[in-house]
Amino acid sequence: MTKVLKNMFRKKNLPVVLIFLAAGIFVAFRTLGLGGGGGKVNETKYDKILHTVGDMLAQIHFSPRKVDDQFSKEIFRKFLGEKIDEQKNILLAADVQQLKSEYELKLDDEIRGGSVQFVPAVSVIFRKRLPEAEAIYKELLSKPFEFTKDESANLNTEQAQFPKNDAERREQWRKRLKYMTLERYAEMVADREKNSSKPGFVKKTDEELEADARARVLKILNRTFDRLKTKVTDDDRFNAYVNTVSEAMDPHTSFFPPVDKRYFDEQMSGQFFGIGASLRDEDGVIKIITLVVGSPAWKSGVFNVGDIIQKVGEGKEGELVDITGFTVEDAVKLIRGKKGSEVRLTLKKADGSLKTVNLIRDKIVQDETFARSVVINTSRGKVGMIYLPEFYANFDDPQGARCSEDVRKEIIKLKEQKVDGIIMDLRNNGGGSLYDVVQMVGLFIEGGPIVQVKDRDGKPQIYQDRDKSVLYDGPLAVMVNEFSASASEIFAAAIQDYDRGLIIGSTSTYGKGTVQRNIGLDKTMGMLEPNSDLGTLKITLQKFYRINGGSTQLRGVSSDIVLPDIYEYSKLREKDNPDALPWDEIPKAGYNRWKYGLDLAPIQKASEARLKGNEVFSLIHTNAEWLTKQSNEKVVPLSLKKFQEDEKKIKATLKQIESLSKQSHELDAEAMVEDLKKYESDPAKLERFKQWVKSLRTNDIYLNEAVNVVNDMIVQKNLVYSGK
Structure with missing residues (x-):
């Protein structure tokens, strides 16, 4: 049995195993000429690829x-x-x-x-x-x-x-x-x-x-x-x-060409590990497709998926080369370099602004992806914040890192510091291990269903937390934004459906509620060997549903406390793709709401009042739609005067928002002693942790408001417990 199937069984994902076996039977039938349109002797390579893809879409896609x-x-x-x-x-x-x-x-x-x-x-x-x-x-x-x-x-x-x-x-x-x-x-x-x-x-x-x-x-x-x-x-x-x-069929179903040397080289050239991102050529411009968590680009806080790299320069003074029209391979040659050397990139952001960033090329450091926490001191108590950039898991090593286990350790550490509330930061978290989502939600509830997964024909499979114990039962908030997707949405949805905590962030998360698998077009081993001579189809096989019955697809998870967001009106979410699968619902699972659920109305009212009095949030709210309109406006001026006027207004607005966005947080130095000691033997790791702490102290207005919301939750909880 191959590693692929071993991992599937290890994850107890039997429906996917059955789908893959069905795919194998279907492809074998096609080989014998028993499937639709198959088995022609005079088929060209193009015929074979297109017909096989067409049959696979019809036979096993979730909603063909x-x-x-x-x-x-x-x-x-x-x-x-x-x-x-x-x-x-x-x-x-x-x-x-x-x-x-x-x-x-x-x-x-x-x-x-x-x-x-x-x-x-x-x-x-x-x-x-x-x-x-x-x-x-x-x-x-x-x-x-x-x-x-x-x-x-x-x-x-x-x-x-x-x-x-x-x-x-x-x-x-x-x-x-x-x-x-x-x-x-x-x-x-x-x-x-x-x-x-x-x-x-x-x-x-x-x-x-x-x-x-x-x-x-x-x-x-x-x-x-x-x-x-x-x-x-x-x-x-x-x-x-x-x-x-x-x-x-849907935006996440894709064909990858045959794995010959040329294709392999092109795919590898799409990775520039010097700064940690994946690129794609779209109509002559080089666009960022993914960011590697822990990489220099990711740590800068400036790069986002969808940004266009317009120029690349070597060092602080090197000439910035316009890479419009470059192939990905040629662009990567400029971006890559020796470890420790500096590269300068000019980005075109989703809001239309241009930003030049200096990065030091480095190898990707895995520990940057791991969960970590800090304690924030406030006038009303201590708030713990757990940062989780992705739902990681090492399926090949039973002793390897797992995010659910690391988050469990961080919660224990925060409880030892006697925090009064906890924030789970899932902003920009694109997802990962389904198993670990289930385990992680279980740390906050008394057992029960977490998520439902359904293929095109079968009954929904309910993933349960079977552990009745609760590691943390205090006030809980989950921070999200429009880049929180997949597993992040499952976590946020479960916390919301159980009334276990509050979701804070953009109006809704990304909205990816589908599951894909790679299947090779090989006629006999396609379900086991995705890299076949004809190519590979990444195909949508399943869909996620909340325990309340609604899908996370398209709509994502709506925040309980909405914070104005500069990307709110940008077309970045799943719903903005016309080929996205629709939202639907199935019967809800049986579950009981959290017995200590809080009254949301006064907490929302208090947050709204703070936002109205906050200059930067008011500015973002006022200008978000205008900035998006400017960047999306396709009728452009061809006169220098009008062009300069538009650019000046955009730059001034963005500069004002950026200058007002810096908020400070009083972090608990004692709470970090354990982490600092842990990293003493590794100076590089210690420096990375210090840089992360430094960024938290000064640059996050959204965390600042999340802390305020958790403080309101703490006050309400104390009033309930005191009987007032």
């Missing part, structure tokens, strides 16, 4: 969509308009119409067993139009742009239409190139104003700066088109097509 003419129309539109030509400035409307008349209603037939003809036909037309678009941008960038005219450009790719003729395509290119040049020209003008008085600074004229800006844009476009001509192959377009099909 019907593959019919309507589905075919959707895949046709998404593939051409989102994967092949998102800017809609390469293909012409006539090209799309030609493909539409031939293939728009046939893609479902291809998926169900027909010969794959659509992608090769698209490749032929795309290769024909590419040099035409290249000639257009080179001609336009050979002449100066004029930035005094009051005009604008609509860069909303969802609203854009494929150009009817070459003149219309040229105009779309003109406005896009003018805006790209304006962005860089405005930056150069600002740099000139800032540094003009410095000795040795070469002050260029407006004309020279404009020419430099165009040259930079030309370099970016040349780089992009060289990649499209020489590195993007027919296989790449086919892989993108299969992903279009799989992602139409």
Whole structure:
């Protein structure tokens, strides 16, 4: 039996084991020609991959969509308009119409067993139009742009239409190139104003700066088109097509291409362990897909999933290189470096702001992911805070680290310090081990159901805490934000459903209530060996449900105490993806609410009053929607004056929020003595712990309000116990 199945049985995840076995039977049937559309002797590699993926989606996906003419129309539109030509400035409307008349209603037939003809036909037309678009941008960038005219450009790719003729395509290119040049020209003008008085600074004229800006844009476009001509192959377009099909089922179902050397190298290049993040190329920009907990990027507190890396420089003074149009592999070559060396990156944040960050390259330190705690002294008592960045577990080592056991130890330590309340900080926690979530909730309740897990056909499986003992029964708050997902949502939902504590943070968490597994497309061993010669399908098999019956999918967990959040209106959550699976509910599990539940209304009222009187929270509340609108606004100015006015207002607002956001906390020095002693033998670990403590002292207005809320809970509890 393979390690995969051993781990599944060890986690007591029998439904997933059965699904994998069913997948194996299904693929074996297909090999014999007994499944739908399978077993053709003359199938090409593309046919085999698409047909197998189509069958697997239909047979084992949690909620497969019907593959019919309507589905075919959707895949046709998404593939051409989102994967092949998102800017809609390469293909012409006539090209799309030609493909539409031939293939728009046939893609479902291809998926169900027909010969794959659509992608090769698209490749032929795309290769024909590419040099035409290249000639257009080179001609336009050979002449100066004029930035005094009051005009604008609509860069909303969802609203854009494929150009009817070459003149219309040229105009779309003109406005896009003018805006790209304006962005860089405005930056150069600002740099000139800032540094003009410095000795040795070469002050260029407006004309020279404009020419430099165009040259930079030309370099970016040349780089992009060289990649499209020489590195993007027919296989790449086919892989993108299969992903279009799989992602139409739900955002977390994805196809990974065959594991040959090229694919392996590309995947490995997506990891830059120097700063600890995973990257992806999306339409010529390099976007952060994941952050490694404990890495330099993660510890900076600046990087977020979805940020775009625009520039990279070596050291404090090295030239910042614009990496727009780079492949991930080429971008990583700039970002990686020797351990201890410095790298400088310019990020474009979700709110539209630009931030340049200096990081020291380092190896990822595992202990940064582990649970840790501090004691915060307040005028009304002691509040313990347990920080948990992810629900970690070492399934291969029974003696390895487990978050539930580490949190148990931290609770015991806090109780020894006689804390009056505890905060569990799950902000930015993307999830992890389901087993440990169940164990962790059990530390706070007297046993009972924690979460329900359901596959597409079976009855819900209820995961129970069977230990009737309670390690901690005092006031409890759970901090979350829009990046708290999966296991974090299960924990927060259970605490809320039991009325065991209060959820504090953004209006809702991320909303990922689904479970995925990797299954290889191999015809006999796909369920056991995900890295097959045909590729791998990461497929959604199950869904999480709260014990109250509602799913955590799409809606996430709503906070009891809502704190204004700068990302509140940004489209970052599951609900913002149109292909996300819907929210639904099943019968609730039998459970009893916490017998010491508090009256939420006065605690909410007190928090609301504090927020109204808090300058920074008021500022965030007032400006969050405006800032998001500015960053999402696709109608952009093409005049320098208007561009500078908009940038100045955004920067001023963000600077004001940042300057007001620093709050101080009085941390209990005695409570940290044990941790400091524990780290004495490891100076590096000791320094990391001290840096974490330092950041808590000065930079967290959200923790400050969470402490206030827990203090209100402590007061109410004491009043109840005293009989007042």
